[in-house]
Amino acid sequence: MKQVRAMDTVEQSQLFHSMLRIRRIEEALARKYAEQEMRCPIHLCVGQEAIAVGVCAALNQTDLVFSNHRAHGHYLAKGGGLAELVAEVYGRETGCCGGRGGSMHLIDLSVGFMGSTPIVGGTVPLAVGAAWAATLKRNRQVTVSFFGDGCFEEGVVHESLNFAALHKIPVVFVCENNDFSVYTRRTERQPDRPMFEIAQAHGVEAATGNGNDVEEVFNIATTAIDKARCGLGPQFLEFRTYRWREHCGPNFDDDLRYRLPLEIEAGLNACPIAHYRSKLTKANGLSGLDIDRYELEIQAEIEVAFNFALSSRRPGIEDANRKVYA
Amino acid sequence: MLIAKYMPELEQRSLSFAEAVREALEQVMEKDPRVIVIGEGVPDPKAIFNSTIGLRDKYGTGRVFDMPLAENGLTGVCIGAALNGLRPVMVHQRIDFALLAMDQLVNNAAKWHYMFDGKASVPLVVRMIVGRGWGQGPQHSQSLQAMFAQVPGLKVVMPTTAYDAKGMLISAIEDDNPVLFIEHRWLHDIQDIVPEEYYRVPLDQGRILHEGDAVTVAAFSYMALEALTAAKALRTELGTAIEVLDMRSVRPLDVGLVLNSVRKTGRLIVADTAFRTGSIAGELISQVVEQAFDKLKTHPVRITLPDHPAPTSYFMTEHYYPGPQTIIDEVLKLVGVDRHSDGYKKLCAVTQRRGPHDTPNREFSGPF
Numbered sequence: 001m002k003q004v005r006a007m008d009t010v011e012q013s014q015l016f017h018s019m020l021r022i023r024r025i026e027e028a029l030a031r032k033y034a035e036q037e038m039r040c041p042i043h044l045c046v047g048q049e050a051i052a053v054g055v056c057a058a059l060n061q062t063d064l065v066f067s068n069h070r071a072h073g074h075y076l077a078k079g080g081g082l083a084e085l086v087a088e089v090y091g092r093e094t095g096c097c098g099g100r101g102g103s104m105h106l107i108d109l110s111v112g113f114m115g116s117t118p119i120v121g122g123t124v125p126l127a128v129g130a131a132w133a134a135t136l137k138r139n140r141q142v143t144v145s146f147f148g149d150g151c152f153e154e155g156v157v158h159e160s161l162n163f164a165a166l167h168k169i170p171v172v173f174v175c176e177n178n179d180f181s182v183y184t185r186r187t188e189r190q191p192d193r194p195m196f197e198i199a200q201a202h203g204v205e206a207a208t209g210n211g212n213d214v215e216e217v218f219n220i221a222t223t224a225i226d227k228a229r230c231g232l233g234p235q236f237l238e239f240r241t242y243r244w245r246e247h248c249g250p251n252f253d254d255d256l257r258y259r260l261p262l263e264i265e266a267g268l269n270a271c272p273i274a275h276y277r278s279k280l281t282k283a284n285g286l287s288g289l290d291i292d293r294y295e296l297e298i299q300a301e302i303e304v305a306f307n308f309a310l311s312s313r314r315p316g317i318e319d320a321n322r323k324v325y326a
Numbered sequence: 327m328l329i330a331k332y333m334p335e336l337e338q339r340s341l342s343f344a345e346a347v348r349e350a351l352e353q354v355m356e357k358d359p360r361v362i363v364i365g366e367g368v369p370d371p372k373a374i375f376n377s378t379i380g381l382r383d384k385y386g387t388g389r390v391f392d393m394p395l396a397e398n399g400l401t402g403v404c405i406g407a408a409l410n411g412l413r414p415v416m417v418h419q420r421i422d423f424a425l426l427a428m429d430q431l432v433n434n435a436a437k438w439h440y441m442f443d444g445k446a447s448v449p450l451v452v453r454m455i456v457g458r459g460w461g462q463g464p465q466h467s468q469s470l471q472a473m474f475a476q477v478p479g480l481k482v483v484m485p486t487t488a489y490d491a492k493g494m495l496i497s498a499i500e501d502d503n504p505v506l507f508i509e510h511r512w513l514h515d516i517q518d519i520v521p522e523e524y525y526r527v528p529l530d531q532g533r534i535l536h537e538g539d540a541v542t543v544a545a546f547s548y549m550a551l552e553a554l555t556a557a558k559a560l561r562t563e564l565g566t567a568i569e570v571l572d573m574r575s576v577r578p579l580d581v582g583l584v585l586n587s588v589r590k591t592g593r594l595i596v597a598d599t600a601f602r603t604g605s606i607a608g609e610l611i612s613q614v615v616e617q618a619f620d621k622l623k624t625h626p627v628r629i630t631l632p633d634h635p636a637p638t639s640y641f642m643t644e645h646y647y648p649g650p651q652t653i654i655d656e657v658l659k660l661v662g663v664d665r666h667s668d669g670y671k672k673l674c675a676v677t678q679r680r681g682p683h684d685t686p687n688r689e690f691s692g693p694f
Contacts, residue, residue, distance in 0.1 A: 039640040039684055040461025091461065091639030099639030102461045119422065119465050120395045153394035154426075181395055183370035189394040256371040314641035321634045 007215065009285040015057055015214050016280060017294050019049040019273050022073045024298045025082065029072075029089065030250035032306070038089045040102030041118075045073035047212075047244035050272035051176050052077040054217025055144060055237075058225050064112045064130050064143040066123040070176075071106050071116035074146050079111035082301060083308040092312035099315045100323070114143075121147070121154030124173070128160045131171035131234075142228045144172045150181030152195050158202065164234035165203035172224050173199065173236045176211060178243040183258045199236035211239030212272040242267035341520040343513045346488035347377040347453075350495035351415065353524050355385050358413065361499055364391040364404065365417030365453070374417050375455070375514050397426035401452070405435050405504075408450045413499055420466050421454035421508060435504040436479030450504045451495070456547070456599065457511050458647070459684040463638035469600035469631070471546070472609070474506050475577035481505040482576040483529050484547040484599075488518035490574060493527025501529060508576070510548040510599065512686040532580040534587070538567030541657045542587040542594050544610060546573050549597035549629070549648070555677060556653040563673040568657055576606050581613045585621075588614055592623035593660045597653060602630040627656050640684055650677040 007015075026044045033042065045052065052073035056065065059078070067074040075085060081096065088095025089103045096107050104118040114130060117123055127145030134141040151157060152175055164171050175195055179186045196206040205227065209220045217239055224235035244267060246253035254264055280286035341349065355361045363381060365374065369392050373379035382390040393400050397418070404414040418424045424431070431452070439447040457467040475482045481503055485491045491509070498505035535550060536557040545553040550572040560566040569587050573580060588594050594614055598607035607628040614626065629648045637643055654673060658665055 039682075040463065040638050041466075091641055095639075097638075099642055100464065100635075100637045102463050102638030104463060104465070105638070117465060119426070121426075122465075150395045153396045155396060155399055156426075182367055183372065184367065184392045188392045258371050315637075315639055316641055317643075317645035320637045320642040320646060321632055324634045 007218075012215075012280055012285050013290065015053055015218065016273070016276050016286060018053040018057070018077055019214060019276065020294055021298050021301075022049045022052065022076050023273055024295070025076065025302060026072060028302045028306070029086075030245070033250035038103075039091065040089060040104070041248050042089065042103040042250065043070040043248050044245050044250065045070050047267060047271065048176060048178060048241045049073050050214035050217050050276075051174065051211045051239045051241060052146070054214045055146075055172075055174055055221040057218050058221040059112075059142065059144065061111060063141055063225075064114050064127070065146065066114050066127040066130070066143065067106070067116035067146045068120070068123065068148065068151065069104050069116070069118035070148070071146075072103070075106045075108065075113050075116065078108070078113045080106065080108035080113045083305040084108065086305045087309035087312050090309045090312075091314070092309055093315045093319070094308065094312040098319070100320075120151050121156045124151065124154070124157050125160045128164045128169055128171050131164070131169045132167060135167070135170060140229050142170045142172060142225050144174055144225075146174050146176065148181070149175060149177040149179065149186050149195065150189065151175075152198075153189060161199055161202040161204050161234070161236070168231060168233040170228040170231070171234045172221070172228050173204070173234065174221075175236070175238045177238055177240050180243060180247070182247045183256065185258075194238070196236055196238040204234045204236045205232070206236035206238070208238040208240075211241035212270045212275065214272055214276055242270060244268060338519055339522060340517045341488050342515050342517050343488040343491045343509070344375050344377040344515065346492040346518070346520045347495055347509070348379060348381070349520070350492040350499075351378065351381060352384065354496055354499045355381070355389065357524065358499075360411060360413045361415065362389045362391065362407070362412055363415045363417070364393050364400070365419075366393050366395060367419060368392055368417055374419060375511070377514070378417070397423055398428075398430050401427035401430035402434065404450055405430060405438070405448050408448045409438070409446055413449045413451075415451045415453065415499060417453040419455055421456050421470050422465050422468050424452065424454050425470070431474070431480065431504070431506075432477050436477045439503065440479055447502045448504045449502045451498045451507055452504070453507045453509060455509045455511055458548075459512070459643075459686065461638040461640065461684070462636065464635040467636045469598075471508055471576045472600055472604055472606040475606055479504070480577060481529055482508065483574060484508045484510070484576055485527075485574055486513060486547055486550040486572045488516065488520050490527050490572075492520055493525050494529060494574065496524065497526045497529050500526070505529065508547070512548050513551075515686060516551070530575050530578045530580060532571050532573040532575065532583045534569065534583075535572045536568065536570035538569040539590050540566050540593070541568045541660050542571065542584065542591045543568050543597055543653060543657070544571045544573055544584050544587075544594065545597040546576065546606065547599050549599055552648070552650050553597050553653050556650040556657070559650065559673050559676045560654060560657060563676060564663065564669050566657065566661065566663070573610075579606070579610055579613065581610065581617070584610060584614055585618050588618055589621050592621055594622065594626040595629060595653065595656050595660070596626065597629040597648070600630060602628060602633045605630050624660050627660065629653060629656060640682075644683055647683075649679065
C-alpha cells in the first residue's frame with residue numbers, strides 16, 4: 001500500500017485550482033439563476049468544495065463516482081464536462097442528459113461519473129453494486145458513493161454497508177456531514193452519536209476528518225481508497241462541512257432564521273478555499289499572480305460554457321418520448 | 327370560488343388550499359389529542375409549503391415532529407403508533423419519496439385490518455404532494471395515484487378545491503383506515519371559500535363542478551380545474567355545455583356519479599394527471615363501459631400525460647402537460663364541431679395560457 005506523503009506544490013496548486021473552479025462555477029450559476037432561464041431546482045455546494053476535490057483527486061480516472069442532489073462539485077471534481085453541466089441546467093439538447101435531467105441528474109461516463117439523483121439514498125446501493133461488479137470482473141476499480149448526513153438515516157444505507165462489508169466490496173462511502181437536511185438540524189433527526197462509528201459497527205473501516213481542509217480530505221481519502229483497492233474491504237469516511245446557501249436555489253437564506261448568525265459566520269470563516277489559499281501563500285507555493293491567472297482562466301472557461309449552453313438547440317416535446325427504453 | 331356558487335349560504339371566507347389543509351390539521355389536533363403530525367420539514371421555516379406552519383408552536387414537540395430521512399421505517403413506526411391508539415398524519419413533500427415506503431403501505435397498512443380479521447385497523451393519513459413545473463423532472467413530479475389505488479385496503483383521495491381539502495382531510499384523519507391524501511402542488515395557492523367551522527367532506531364521492539349535457543368530463547385533481555376552464559370557454563364561445571365532474575376520490579371511485587352523467591351526455595372524457603398506461607382514467611372508463619355500454623354514443627377518451635417520464639428541460643415540458651385546450655379539442659372531436667371555424671379560433675385565444683408554462687402563477691420565480 002502507498003504511504004501518504006507530503007504533497008508537492010504542483011499537486012497543491014491543482015487542489016486549490018479545482019476548488020476555486022467549482023466555487024466560481026457555482027457562483028456563476030447562482031448569479032445567472034435570477035434571469036429565470038435555468039428552470040430547474042439547483043442545490044449548490046458552495047462551502048463544501050474540499051470534500052469533492054479531496055476525494056476525487058485521490059481517485060483514478062477509471063474509478064467510479066455516484067452522487068446525490070448536490071452533485072455539481074462531485075461531477076466537476078471527477079472531471080465531468082463543464083459545458084455539458086451548464087447546458088443541462090439550461091435544459092438544452094447538448095446537456096449531459098439532453099435536458100431530461102437538469103441539475104439534479106448529472107452523468108459523464110467518460111470520466112467515471114456514473115450518475116446523480118435526488119431521491120435520498122437512491123444511488124448508495126448502486127455504488128455498492130458497481131464496486132461489486134468490479135471485483136466480480138476482477139479489476140481494481142474503486143467506487144465512491146457521495147451522500148449527506150440526512151442520507152445516513154435511510155435504511156438502504158445500512159443495507160448497503162452490511163452487504164459491502166460481507167463481500168469486502170471496494171466501495172468508499174463518503175458522508176458529507178453539513179449538519180442539515182433541508183432546514184432540519186441533525187439533532188432533530190439523529191441521536192447524539194458519531195455516524196462513522198455506526199459504519200464501524202457494520203464491520204466497515206471508518207475514519208472522520210475536517211471536510212473543509214482539502215489536504216486532510218485528500219490524505220484520508222487516499223488511504224481509504226488504497227485500502228479498498230487492495231481488497232481490504234469497504235471504507236466509510238465522514239467529513240464535517242457547512243452549507244453556505246439555501247438548501248435549494250441560488251440564494252443565502254439567513255432570513256429564515258433556522259440557524260444563528262454566529263453559526264453562519266463560523267461556517268463562512270471555515271471557507272476551505274480561503275484557508276487553503278492562505279496556507280499555500282504563506283508556504284510560498286502560490287503567488288497572487290498565480291491566483292489571478294487561475295481566476296482569469298476559470299472566468300474564460302465559464303464564459304465559453306455558458307455561451308455553448310445558451311447557443312445550443314432547445315429540445316422539444318418530440319425529443320421527450322425517446323430513450324424510455326434501451 | 328367554486329363553492330360560493332353551490333353553497334352561497336356558507337360564510338364567504340377565502341383560504342388557499344394550503345391554508346385549508348393547515349386549518350384542518352389544527353382543528354383536528356384541537357379536537358383529538360390522538361392526532362400527531364410528522365414529516366420531513368413539518369416544523370421547518372417553509373413548513374411544507376406553509377401547510378403546517380405554527381402547528382408546533384401550538385401543539386408542541388410532543389405532537390408535531392420532523393422526521394429522519396427514513397420513509398419506510400417511519401411509515402412502519404406510524405402504523406405501529408396507529409395500532410396503539412394514535413392517529414398519525416405523515417407528510418411527503420413529493421409523492422415520489424413515498425415510493426420508499428411502499429412495503430409498509432402496501433404490505434402492512436393496507437392489509438392489517440383484513441389479514442387479522444378486522445381485529446385491528448390502521449387509522450393513518452399520508453399526505454403526498456405531486457410536483458409539477460420548474461424542472462421537477464423524472465423523480466419529483468410523478469402522479470402515482472393509480473399505483474396506490476390498485477391496492478385494496480388503501481383509500482386514495484385527491485381533493486381539488488380548498489373547501490374539499492379541509493373537509494376531506496378532516497374525514498381522512500377521522501377515518502379508521504389508511505388514507506392517502508394526494509395534493510397537487512399547483513393547487514396549493516388556489517383560493518376558495520372555506521368555512522371556519524369543523525366540517526367533513528366524504529371520501530368516496532365526486533361532485534359536479536359544471537353542468538352540461540354535451541360531454542361528461544370526469545377529472546382528477548388539477549385536471550378538474552383545467553376542465554372547468556375548458557367548460558367556461560366552450561359555453562361562452564360555442565354554446566357547448568360540458569359536464570365537469572371533480573372526482574375527488576381515486577379509491578373508491580364514484581362510478582355512480584359518472585354513470586348518471588354519461589346517461590345524460592352519452593360521451594365520456596376522463597382527464598387524469600398521470601401516465602396513460604395503467605392510469606385510473608383507464609379503470610374508470612372500463613367500469614363505465616362495463617356498466618353503461620349502451621348509453622355511450624361514441625368511444626370514451628383518456629386525457630393523460632404521455633407514456634414517458636417527465637423531462638426536466640423547460641423546452642421539453644412545453645407540450646407535455648394536457649390543459650384546457652387539450653380538453654376542448656377532445657370535446658369538439660366527440661361532438662363533431664368544425665375546428666376551423668372562427669368560434670374555435672376565438673376559443674383558442676381565450677384559453678391560451680399566458681406567461682411561462684412551468685409555473686402555477688406569474689408571481690412564482692422558482693425553485694420549489
